[in-house]
Amino acid sequence: MEVMLKENVAVKEETDVKCVGEEESGEIGKFGNEMPACDGDSSRKPSPSRRDSSNNKQVSTVIRSERSCMDTSSRPSSSEHKNSITNSQDKQLESIKDEMGEVREENERLKAFLAQMVKDYQSLKMHVFDIVQKEHFKKPAETSSGLGDVEEPELVSLSLGASASRNRNEEEKRKENERINEGLTLGLHYKIDGSSSSQSEPPANLSPDNSFEEPEKEDAGREPWPPTKTIFESSRNGEDEVLPQPPVKKARVSVRARCDAPTMNDGCQWRKYGQKTAKGNPCPRAYYRCTVAPACPVKKQVQRCAEDMSILITTYEGTHNHPLPMSATAMASTTSAAASMLVSGSSTSRSSFGTPAASTTTSANLHSSGLVKQFHPPNPSIHCSTNYHPTITIDLTAPSSTPHVHFSPNTMPSFWGNGYSSYGTQSYNKIHTAGSLNLGRQLAQDSFFLSHLQKATTPTFGGQHFLTDTIAKAIASEPSFQSALAAAITSYVGSQNAQVAGEGSDQLSLKWSEQAVTGGSPNYSSHRQGS
DNA sequence: CGAGTTTGACCGGCGC
């Protein structure tokens, strides 16, 4: 990476030099039309196709000599001689004009190239800075806990959490950047080495598409659904002795949406394993497990909102360890990226060097054009208070397609600023969306979100303006969250459209209703065939 | 008959 950065810097410097030359030639261009021709030595004239700075400097040299010729031509002489000179000057003037035009074009091309290079450089710079920061927090953890002695099976993870990124080698990062820049679907095939052994959550292996598996240390014949206690115990291997901090539980992503069906259609197959009436809400809470894969650790809780029974609150926990149906990728990406943000951003110091509360994964395939990538909090050093199940809530219930993003108390990503976590659940941002969103236009969406986020400055209390601005910047710097929002909003808009379409047709309405039922057998069958 | 759902029992964390 350093080599790559140096190369990039070198290219940038070279480009800067070009820019200087271009500026010179640009200034020269101003004089071009006014400049009378002289004894144009074509062999000394700059070739527009040349791109090195020395040639650009040659341009200025030539032009200067031409300007001196202009002074010379102003000397008094005979009329014939003047006419002769005038004709010659006209020809040369046209020639120079043409050259100036070409130089201008070259100038524009180089400017564009420079802009692109600067953009790439900044992106790469941020990436390197992020990695350096992570290394900075990783090293003391390894030295203090002796994690290097722990042997763990080689794991490949799709995790969006910070842990996975630390262990990617530079080549993989470079390739990932290339894939990002090319707008290709991210594979997120991260390879976890032994240093990742302190992962709380099963870092998981990755299948060729988008899945990962439980660590091999798990017994093959273990129960398909190990108790949470087992998960957490295994997840804290070798850490509690070093850091007697409260265990950080899995990050959760809660999605609020208006839905008449028992559950939201997120594309996955779920099996209900329990139901409980929680305190404060007369509506029972249903517990589901993902049944797409036998050992998928993903669970979800479904509960109707006490205030508005039409609102369905679906809380996702864990990450899929299997390929997802296409219909499930959007929501999975949404929840994974959001959970990853929580994990990487709100985790305590201990998680900052090796133990994200939830190893999240993503299909990274938002309908073949998604860009869910590693989420790196700009400021991983900020501590959070004791967190149990940090939760991010994506509110899709607001009218006019205005999803809200909430963070549970003390779970706001650290880079959103200290001191705000005590405000409790609150709508920190308001994202206005267009009537129709298309995941195939991911980049357009991202910029769209950003522009609106940055405009969304409606303070409700002191400091909110700063907070909103910070959030906007944070989201702007995190394509994963942008894509997550895009996926969520797309799902939301899609459902809205489906409902609208259903209003006009009973048949369509029925289809929508069927689609909306995830836990139901009909839907299960269809998804099953799909997967 | 297999898969999913229901539901009471059970467990562990947390607050008092």
Added chain:
DNA sequence: GCGCCGGTCAAACTCG
């Protein structure tokens, strides 16, 4: 230590 509560288990039940 006790009770509350969230979460999970597992036997019984339902359904196709």
